[in-house]
Amino acid sequence: MVSKSLIADGVSKSLSLVILIVLLLAVLSPFAIITFNTFKTEAELYTRGPLSLPKSLDLTTLRETWARVDYTTKLMNSLVISTAVAFLAVGLSLLNAYALGIGQIRGRAFLLVLFILAITLPEEVLAYPLYYFFKSVGLYNTRLAVILVLTVLHASYGTYLLTSVFSVFSRELIDAAMIDGCNKLQLLFKIIVPLSKPSLSVLFVFFFIWTWNAFFLPLIFLVSNTKQTVPLAAAVFQTQHETLLTPQSASAFLGVLPCLIFFVLFQRTLTKGITVGALK
Amino acid sequence: MTHKGSSLYRGYALFLLPGVLAFLVLILFPFLANIGLSFTKWSGVGKPVWIGLANYERAISDSSFWASFKNNLLLIVAMTIIPTIVGLFLAAFLFDYIADKFGQGVASIFRAGFYLPQIIPLVVAGIVWRWIYQPQWGALNGLLRFLGLDSLARPWLGDHSTAMYAVMGMMVWFQIGYPLVIFMAALQRIDPELYEAAALDGASWLQKFFRITIHLIRPEIAVVVLTTAIHALKIFAPIYSMTRGGPGKATIVASYFSYQNFFERSNVGYGATIATILTLIIVLLTIGFILAQTRREE
Numbered sequence: 001m002v003s004k005s006l007i008a009d010g011v012s013k014s015l016s017l018v019i020l021i022v023l024l025l026a027v028l029s030p031f032a033i034i035t036f037n038t039f040k041t042e043a044e045l046y047t048r049g050p051l052s053l054p055k056s057l058d059l060t061t062l063r064e065t066w067a068r069v070d071y072t073t074k075l076m077n078s079l080v081i082s083t084a085v086a087f088l089a090v091g092l093s094l095l096n097a098y099a100l101g102i103g104q105i106r107g108r109a110f111l112l113v114l115f116i117l118a119i120t121l122p123e124e125v126l127a128y129p130l131y132y133f134f135k136s137v138g139l140y141n142t143r144l145a146v147i148l149v150l151t152v153l154h155a156s157y158g159t160y161l162l163t164s165v166f167s168v169f170s171r172e173l174i175d176a177a178m179i180d181g182c183n184k185l186q187l188l189f190k191i192i193v194p195l196s197k198p199s200l201s202v203l204f205v206f207f208f209i210w211t212w213n214a215f216f217l218p219l220i221f222l223v224s225n226t227k228q229t230v231p232l233a234a235a236v237f238q239t240q241h242e243t244l245l246t247p248q249s250a251s252a253f254l255g256v257l258p259c260l261i262f263f264v265l266f267q268r269t270l271t272k273g274i275t276v277g278a279l280k
Numbered sequence: 281m282t283h284k285g286s287s288l289y290r291g292y293a294l295f296l297l298p299g300v301l302a303f304l305v306l307i308l309f310p311f312l313a314n315i316g317l318s319f320t321k322w323s324g325v326g327k328p329v330w331i332g333l334a335n336y337e338r339a340i341s342d343s344s345f346w347a348s349f350k351n352n353l354l355l356i357v358a359m360t361i362i363p364t365i366v367g368l369f370l371a372a373f374l375f376d377y378i379a380d381k382f383g384q385g386v387a388s389i390f391r392a393g394f395y396l397p398q399i400i401p402l403v404v405a406g407i408v409w410r411w412i413y414q415p416q417w418g419a420l421n422g423l424l425r426f427l428g429l430d431s432l433a434r435p436w437l438g439d440h441s442t443a444m445y446a447v448m449g450m451m452v453w454f455q456i457g458y459p460l461v462i463f464m465a466a467l468q469r470i471d472p473e474l475y476e477a478a479a480l481d482g483a484s485w486l487q488k489f490f491r492i493t494i495h496l497i498r499p500e501i502a503v504v505v506l507t508t509a510i511h512a513l514k515i516f517a518p519i520y521s522m523t524r525g526g527p528g529k530a531t532i533v534a535s536y537f538s539y540q541n542f543f544e545r546s547n548v549g550y551g552a553t554i555a556t557i558l559t560l561i562i563v564l565l566t567i568g569f570i571l572a573q574t575r576r577e578e
Contacts, residue, residue, distance in 0.1 A: 013381050020378065024393045027453065030408050031396070033419045037411075050419045051426060096299040103292025111296075118307050120566050122514045124538045124555040128317065128548055129310035132324075152306045155299060184292065213401035215517040216535075220543065231401035235521050238407050245417055252411060255404035263399045267392060270399070274458070275465035 037249040065250035069233045078229040086208040088151040093158025101166025118156035145221045154207045202273040317552035335553035347529040348537040358448035359455045359512040367459030375467045395457030406521030409450040443530040459504045466497040534558045
């Protein structure tokens with residue numbers, strides 16, 4: 001009896017693992033397909049189909065696509081915009097949350113509601129007035145325009161999250177520091193910031209990746225080729241080279257690649273961050 | 281130190297200054313301007329002409345408007361309903377069974393793998409799937425032919441009857457990892473003694489799942505449902521990269537319809553109206569949801 005149930009247990013154990021592995025492979029297959037077909041020549045795709053492994057690591061398509069989309073420039077644009085937004089939005093969230101979570105501000109609840117509403121707002125509702133505004137002040141088609149808007153939008157989320165972190169911050173510690181003659185700036189930078197580094201770094205990673213992945217606002221604000229970001233370049237390339245299949249695969253591959261690197265770098269922060277964000 | 285406590289926490293308003301100013305200029309003012317524009321007819325040049333509620337009346341009788349909101353509802357099915365249900369079962373399975381039999385590490389690898397699509401830009405995810413759905417050389421039709429199911433092969437995104445389902449399929453793929461990660465974290469805070477007590481009472485896995493698990497992680501389920509539903513209503517990028525709303529109006533969504541009116545058709549007033557209606561729906565949904573939550577907690 002015992003051995004029989006052990007066998008049944010072993011079978012269901014391995015069966016469940018097999019089913020799960022098949023599911024996981026199905027989820028990961030789009031990444032594999034894009035990768036395979038990036039390293040094929042157009043001729044190889046037509047003769048052997050999209051599902052086959054590439055015969056050799058043919059780098060021609062990738063190299064040509066890299067040059068044609070001017071990928072180095074796009075990478076730099078994305079890097080500059082994402083880093084700037086991450087720094088600025090963390091800073092802005094910090095200042096807002098310092099006032100709302102530590103200080104006593106009149107209208108605190110009202111301001112928090114405003115920030116929450118800003119998080120849920122569809123970007124289309126800001127799009128045209130901002131487009132018109134940036135055109136009239138000469139910021140249209142500049143990276144700065146995208147940086148400014150995304151900073152404020154992300155800081156709404158950051159303010160909301162950090163305020164709830166700060167509102168449970170040890171009051172004894174703050175009182176003690178203040179009695180020791182610490183002013184508000186010293187309190188912020190010598191006590192609050194060092195002690196909330198984990199929350200700040202989660203926000204930084206989040207803002208960086210959200211900005212990297214942003215599409216709608218860069219699409220309407222960045223028209224010239226030299227200003228565009230990686231996701232934008234992938235979308236533009238796709239419309240311009242409708243008929244070429246391996247270069248299209250390569251441009252998708254180049255769109256995915258940086259994110260895979262971020263994923264490896266930030267995996268822990270990301271999964272920790274989304275659960276923190278969800279529960280606050 | 282006579283007014284200890286209260287006075288210590290005063291005078292922080294200065295720190296709010298940059299945040300509030302930026303908020304006014306870049307969010308609140310454009311938001312109000314957009315509502316203002318929704319009552320006008322404007323091509324983007326010259327002066328907007330006040331037309332009252334005419335844009336709203338136009339929306340109600342516009343089949344594209346209704347098609348776009350119908351497709352947003354279908355995206356809620358693909359991005360909220362399916363991923364939440366699948367995510368619940370998958371999270372419970374990974375947590376209860378896989379982590380127990382094969383260790384925490386194995387469960388974490390699966391979790392990370394299912395989460396992976398979430399980290400790529402949606403517009404790029406759309407390009408990847410457009411490639412997979414490609415009629416002649418796409419991987420999906422390739423797979424069907426390989427399996428001998430040639431008759432099922434079709435131009436998925438080009439066919440009126442399948443385009444929206446193809447978009448939905450891609451969104452399910454994209455979205456599964458999000459509820460999974462949140463639910464697995466939620467399961468960690470449930471007291472294992474509850475399960476042990478239930479097991480002693482002879483409860484089956486399904487009974488424990490419905491009576492304990494789902495019941496106790498309700499706050500996380502609520503957050504997932506609200507955030508993904510809002511996300512589904514706002515969706516733009518994958519429609520842009522996969523179908524541009526086509527064929528016909530088969531995959532049009534509210535935000536893409538509004539974008540078309542702004543930047544392709546120079547109907548700025550009408551675009552603003554659609555964006556305003558979309559915002560109204562999202563805000564009402566959020567408020568209603570939060571009210572329902574707080575009432576439940578009381």
